[in-house]
Amino acid sequence: xxxxxxxxxxxxxxxxxxxxxxxxxxxxxxxxxxxxxxxxxxxxxxxxxxxxxxxxxxxxxxxxxxxxxxxxxxxxxxxxxxxxxxxxxxxxxxxxxxxxxxxxxxxxxxxxxxxxxxxxxxxxxxxxxxxxxxxxxxxxxxxxxxxxxxxx
Numbered sequence: 001x002x003x004x005x006x007x008x009x010x011x012x013x014x015x016x017x018x019x020x021x022x023x024x025x026x027x028x029x030x031x032x033x034x035x036x037x038x039x040x041x042x043x044x045x046x047x048x049x050x051x052x053x054x055x056x057x058x059x060x061x062x063x064x065x066x067x068x069x070x071x072x073x074x075x076x077x078x079x080x081x082x083x084x085x086x087x088x089x090x091x092x093x094x095x096x097x098x099x100x101x102x103x104x105x106x107x108x109x110x111x112x113x114x115x116x117x118x119x120x121x122x123x124x125x126x127x128x129x130x131x132x133x134x135x136x137x138x139x140x141x142x143x144x145x146x147x148x149x150x151x152x
Contacts, residue, residue, distance in 0.1 A: 005038075008042075009039035012031070012035040013032060013039055016028040016031040025074055029066075030059045030066070033062045034055040034058040035055060038052070038054050038055040038058075084134070086139065087134065089108050089109060089131050090144065091106035091129050091139065091141060092107045092108075092128055093129060094125065096122065096124055097115050097116060097122065097123040098122050099117055099120045104123070106131075106139055106141060108131060108139065113137075114138045114139070115129075115141050116140055117140075117142070117143075118132050118142045123143055
């Protein structure tokens with residue numbers, strides 16, 4: 001009856017290996033290692049309790065040792081797009097920005113962008129604003145508080 005556990009651990013190993021090969025990240029490699037050790041113990045007719053202990057222990061140890069390294073290697077860095085570079089830039093309002101009517105545009109770094117106000121205020125044409133973020137194809141802006149604008 002001991003040979004049943006060889007089959008069980010071989011199936012667990014095969015299933016975990018297939019899952020690992022089918023995914024792009026490290027998902028079940030730790031369980032592959034644990035089931036392989038348990039399979040070897042089953043082949044040497046070690047008690048089932050010790051097979052389970054070995055499976056859990058090896059899986060946890062390999063997880064603890066390799067997960068931090070795997071996270072560093074598999075970390076996807078955000079690549080800034082061209083539109084991200086205008087965030088924080090100064091822009092000139094070309095067309096009055098009115099969120100309610102859905103109108104407004106700004107000129108920033110030589111390009112005209114559709115714009116909307118971050119606080120739903122109406123921003124008149126000719127005023128300088130700061131680009132806070134990009135939402136879809138619109139620049140979300142806030143009005144700049146400068147001496148030129150407050151004196152005008």
